[in-house]
Amino acid sequence: xxxxxxxxxxxxxxxxxxxxxxxxxxxxxxxxxxxxxxxxxxxxxxxxxxxxxxxxxxxxxxxxxxxxxxxxxxxxxxxxxxxxxxxxxxxxxxxxxxxxxxxxxxxxxxxxxxxxxxxxxxxxxxxxxxxxxxxxxxxxxxxxxxxxxxxxxxxxxxxxxxxxxxxxxxxxxxxxxxxxxxxxxxxxxxxxxxxxxxxxxxxxxxxxxxxxxxxxxxxxxxxxxxxxxxxxxxxxxxxxxxxxxxxxxxxxxxxxxxxxxxxxxxxxxxxxxxxxxxxxxxxxxxxxxxxxxxxxxxxxxxxxxx
Amino acid sequence: xxxxxxxxxxxxxxxxxxxxxxxxxxxxxxxxxxxxxxxxxxxxxxxxxxxxxxxxxxxxxxxxxxxxxxxxxxxxxxxxxxxxxxxxxxxxxxxxxxxxxxxxxxxxxxxxxxxxxxxxxxxxxxxxxxxxxxxxxxxxxxxxxxxxxxxxxxxxxxxxxxxxxxxxxxxxxxxxxxxxxxxxxxxxxxxxxxxxxxxxxxxxxxxxxxxxxxxxxxxxxxxxxxxxxxxxxxxxxxxxxxxxxxxxxxxxxxxxxxxxxxxxxxxxxxxxxxxxxxxxxxxxxxxxxxxxxxxxxxxxxxxxxx
Numbered sequence: 001x002x003x004x005x006x007x008x009x010x011x012x013x014x015x016x017x018x019x020x021x022x023x024x025x026x027x028x029x030x031x032x033x034x035x036x037x038x039x040x041x042x043x044x045x046x047x048x049x050x051x052x053x054x055x056x057x058x059x060x061x062x063x064x065x066x067x068x069x070x071x072x073x074x075x076x077x078x079x080x081x082x083x084x085x086x087x088x089x090x091x092x093x094x095x096x097x098x099x100x101x102x103x104x105x106x107x108x109x110x111x112x113x114x115x116x117x118x119x120x121x122x123x124x125x126x127x128x129x130x131x132x133x134x135x136x137x138x139x140x141x142x143x144x145x146x147x148x149x150x151x152x153x154x155x156x157x158x159x160x161x162x163x164x165x166x167x168x169x170x171x172x173x174x175x176x177x178x179x180x181x182x183x184x185x186x187x188x189x190x191x192x193x194x195x196x197x198x199x200x201x202x203x204x205x206x207x208x209x210x211x212x213x214x215x216x217x218x219x220x221x222x223x224x225x226x227x228x229x230x231x232x233x234x235x236x237x238x239x240x241x242x243x244x245x246x247x248x249x250x251x252x253x254x255x256x257x258x259x260x261x262x263x264x265x266x267x268x269x270x271x272x273x274x275x276x277x278x279x280x281x282x283x284x285x286x287x288x289x290x291x292x293x294x295x296x297x298x299x300x301x302x303x304x305x306x
Numbered sequence: 307x308x309x310x311x312x313x314x315x316x317x318x319x320x321x322x323x324x325x326x327x328x329x330x331x332x333x334x335x336x337x338x339x340x341x342x343x344x345x346x347x348x349x350x351x352x353x354x355x356x357x358x359x360x361x362x363x364x365x366x367x368x369x370x371x372x373x374x375x376x377x378x379x380x381x382x383x384x385x386x387x388x389x390x391x392x393x394x395x396x397x398x399x400x401x402x403x404x405x406x407x408x409x410x411x412x413x414x415x416x417x418x419x420x421x422x423x424x425x426x427x428x429x430x431x432x433x434x435x436x437x438x439x440x441x442x443x444x445x446x447x448x449x450x451x452x453x454x455x456x457x458x459x460x461x462x463x464x465x466x467x468x469x470x471x472x473x474x475x476x477x478x479x480x481x482x483x484x485x486x487x488x489x490x491x492x493x494x495x496x497x498x499x500x501x502x503x504x505x506x507x508x509x510x511x512x513x514x515x516x517x518x519x520x521x522x523x524x525x526x527x528x529x530x531x532x533x534x535x536x537x538x539x540x541x542x543x544x545x546x547x548x549x550x551x552x553x554x555x556x557x558x559x560x561x562x563x564x565x566x567x568x569x570x571x572x573x574x575x576x577x578x579x580x581x582x583x584x585x586x587x588x589x590x591x592x593x594x595x596x597x598x599x600x601x602x603x604x605x606x607x608x609x610x611x612x
Contacts, residue, residue: 023329025351044577045331106574268412271350273577 005192011058011154035293048082056083058155059144073141075128077103080146085116098132147181148237157185176280177201177210178232180240187247201251202284204229210236211251231277258283311498317364317460341599354388362389364461365450379447381434383409386452391422404438453487454543463491480587483507483516484538486546493553507557508590510535517557537583564589
């Protein structure tokens, strides 16, 4: 079942008190370089530093209390782990997080700092999944998938609601694509409320499973992806793929060089810290000037994800 | 002559169309660490990346047209150079900037990018001043001192106007002290509009001329200052010293270690890029917990200067 805009509006009302309404920033210099009016939705200022908190928060707060009494669980090496841990703490329930033992120290610390119970495992998908299965068997905790989940998609879609409140009928809204949680929530919101706006995904060429899936019309998993944008290594979920197929206008792939160039440009010109995954849509603008340039009101919004 | 709040209000009206009204950001994590409610005034998002543009803009726009027809001039290795260059460009007049030949490449590029005419000189104060004198003799340009200047102080004071619009009667407003332009403008604004608010300066212990001047009651210049906060190496101006003596409640000095700790904390927790000079007030909070902690509504605003 694909979420509708009413589901996303319900999510917005559900999480409103717990999330930050993040600012939209602009830079005249970057507009000059791109030849377009570009609006950056600063989800790097979101709680836990990423849009992931929207989805995790919506999922946790939408569970029935009896399900929630056993806590929530997931496996994740990064922002979703921290997001779920914080959402669980806010709700006052346990969070059981399976993390690969080679996860970055700062992420382990963040997840532990939010009071989650961490179980470490070998850094393979198999080890993560079997360890999570064991944790769930023991605790009966409710699993919250990081992107292939109805409530998570609805939560991520609330970000675009805020964009459209602030920017009237943008020409383009673009988001990076990893597992597809952000782009699918974004696409539903934008196409429901501003049908003439183009929705684009942006993906590293070194992890282009969404691009290949989109172009071929069948879900192709990521095999040995290599990119500095470590938040976009995961393969597209099937729920996300269905939504992207239905609502997204196009997906752009970008080189590693352009990702670094875009990230540096945002650091230097906008004075905000974004991770490589977050720079991927700006990289798509730099790499495809003909698509974005010389449109007087070409507008574009990068949902910056940590 | 010391500026009054009416002068600062005039400056605000004069530069309003040309500056960014910068956001105030907060972080729950940093509030927890500090045990206080801390508001960060993000002048790193100001044009040219620093509050310096407020003062330069006010100075340039307050000149009579016949004076301005010869252009404006200054010597500076950093943000004031870029700020004056941009203000001159906005006004459509020439900017003549004397820069030490060892100024950072990125600053040289920024100043050149704003269309200023740059003259390079040896990196000594004597060389800078004599070169500037030569440039002024040749061009009859009007000199705009980076901080020891009535109009510049009024421009910097507009930042605190915005703080007080957003935060009602903060307990404390704190700013870093280099030449003293920001702290003196800030002190006039705050003490005029919210007399019960304490105004504190924060300075690196390795460049503590303002601290020593403030405590001894006489202007003591900086001798061989050493600090990572390279925006705060300059000695206090005499106009600035008079204002600080009259309006500032106290000045704190901080160690290099705390400056780095505070800067890293802001990068990691707030996801914004600030330079070491800008982290000095936060370092003062970390180093003097008893002053800021356990005050329920202790509020503090760091005017982040690029």
